[in-house]
Amino acid sequence: MEKGHNLTINGSGNYSGGQYDKISIRGDATLASDLECSAFNIFGTSEALESVKTKSVKVFGEAEVKGNLESEEMLIMGTMTVGGRADLKKMKILGTLDVGDNLTGDEANIKGMISVGGDVEYETFDSSGGFEIKGLLNADKINISLRFGQSFAEEIGGGVITVKKKSNTLLPFGKETGMLIAKVIEGDIVSLENTRADIVRGKSVKIGAGCQIGTVEYSTELTQDKNSTIKTKTKL
Structure with missing residues (x-):
């Protein structure tokens, strides 16, 4: 995964997708196209209109990915919705996760709630x-x-x-x-x-x-x- 620049969002607005290093959202952001990054941290509200591929996802607020989500590590303290399929190698759910299609990975630790439309x-x-x-x-x-x-x-x-x-x-x-x-x-x-x-x-x-x-x-x-x-x- 190529390293891009960091993206920090404190306010609200629409942003393009593409390749980033670390993304940190503390406001209200809409990400318009496919996204690739090393870390995806949501403290506010985030909506990704396409798919997201990352090494690490941490959700303390509210996040939605309309397409597919792929991540090596996942921690959810807030709410996460994935419209397509999710490949989460190592996930820990303390909040809620909603996946429209299949959910796959290696280790699942659920202390909150998950809802999955497929397998x-x-x-x-x-x-x-x-x-x-x-x-x-x-x-x-x-x-x-x-x-x-x-x-x-x-x-x-x-x-x-x-x-x-x-x-x-x-x-x-x-x-x-x-x-x-x-x-x-x-x-x-x-x-x-x-x-x-x-x-x-x-x-x-x-x-x-x-x-x-x-x-x-x-x-x-x-x-x-x-x-x-x-x-x-x-x-x-």
């Missing part, structure tokens, strides 16, 4: 926040801690899939816990709590408390908590 594919997917994935969530290692609300994925596939309920110490009233909803969950080692699914498949399957499962298909072992329901059990 999500990572090496490791770690969530203690919430998600809505309209396609397939696929990762070698999936670790989901359910604190509150509902998380949803059409299908979930991986090597090791662990879903645990976690009490939310931030809510002083009641004992609301989260719920995971998926049509199909398939992995080698699957351990679930507070999950509703039509089909669960795996070599070793553990159905913990709070689960409502239609069919479990397993090849090695199946254990079931007394506070869970499974309509059909099939050993393959």
